[in-house]
Amino acid sequence: MMKILTILFSITTIAASASAQANSNDSTVRAELEKAYAENAAAFLRYDLPGVMALRAPDFHTITPDGRTQDRAGMELYITGIMNGIKKWNKAEFTIDSLEVRGDTALAIVSQHIDRMALRPDNLVHHVETWVTQRETWIKTDSRWLMWRVDQLHNQRRMVDGKEQ
Numbered sequence: 001m002m003k004i005l006t007i008l009f010s011i012t013t014i015a016a017s018a019s020a021q022a023n024s025n026d027s028t029v030r031a032e033l034e035k036a037y038a039e040n041a042a043a044f045l046r047y048d049l050p051g052v053m054a055l056r057a058p059d060f061h062t063i064t065p066d067g068r069t070q071d072r073a074g075m076e077l078y079i080t081g082i083m084n085g086i087k088k089w090n091k092a093e094f095t096i097d098s099l100e101v102r103g104d105t106a107l108a109i110v111s112q113h114i115d116r117m118a119l120r121p122d123n124l125v126h127h128v129e130t131w132v133t134q135r136e137t138w139i140k141t142d143s144r145w146l147m148w149r150v151d152q153l154h155n156q157r158r159m160v161d162g163k164e165q
Contacts, residue, residue, distance in 0.1 A: 025101060026099060026101050029099065029101045029106050029145075030096060030099050032144075032145055033096060033099070033106060033108060033138060033145055034096065036055055036138070036144070036145050036147075037094040037096070037110075039051070039055060040052060040055050040094065041092040041093070041094060043055070044083075044089065044092045045089045045092055047083050047086075049076070049079060049080060049083060052079055053072075053076055053079075055146060055147055056072060056075070056146060056147050056148075057072075057139055057141075057146040057147065057148040058072065059072065059148065060072045060075065060146070060147060060148055060149070061075070061148075061149055061150075062075060062149070062150040062151065063149070063150070063151035063152075064153070065153050065154075065156075085118050085119040086116045086117070086118045086119075087116075087117045087118060087119065087125050088116060088117040089115075089116050090115035090116055090117070090127075091113070091114075091115045092112075092113075092114050092115075093111075093112065093113045093114075094110055094111075094112050095110065095111045095112075096108050096109070096110055097109045097110065097111055097133070104139060104140035105137065105138070105139055105140070105148075106137070106138040106139075106140075106145065107135060107136075107137050107138075108135070108136045108137075108138065109133065109134075109135055110133070110134060110135075110136050111131070111132075111133045111155075112130075112131065112132050112133070112134070113129070113130070113131050114128075114129065114130050114131075115127075115128075115129045116128055116129075120160065126160050126161050127160070127161050127162070128158070128159070128160050129158070129159045130156070130157065130158045130159075131155065131156065131157045131158075132153055132154075132155060132156045132157075133153075133154055133155040134150055134151065134152055134153045134154070135150070135151055135152040136149070136150050137149040137150075137151075
């Protein structure tokens, strides 16, 4: 009986140690990704397209809600269009709601809130706020995390001059 208790205690100790290591690793990855999100927001706020794209993997892509894939070149063009239309940034916030780490891959559910003064189709500048929650997959390279994929967009909202669109 003592042998069985010793084995069970050993298994429990090993499992608890592995869990603590995983939690510590998740905390480290979360801190690294929060730093990357701060860099991303800062690059947007200074209209720094190369800075934004430097945080994306060479094979970065998005999956739109209707299932279309947008590759890195298409996303760079899209981001350029957004930046060209923004006359003043008020804020760009990215919040990691949850994080799952699988080796050199991190899956983050992220809430995004973007507030800006932007040119609209009427050729006038309006106060525009958008919100979205999406899954962002990051891959670890030699020295840093790079965003590889964005998908599962939901909770999308847009307000223009305080009115829901």
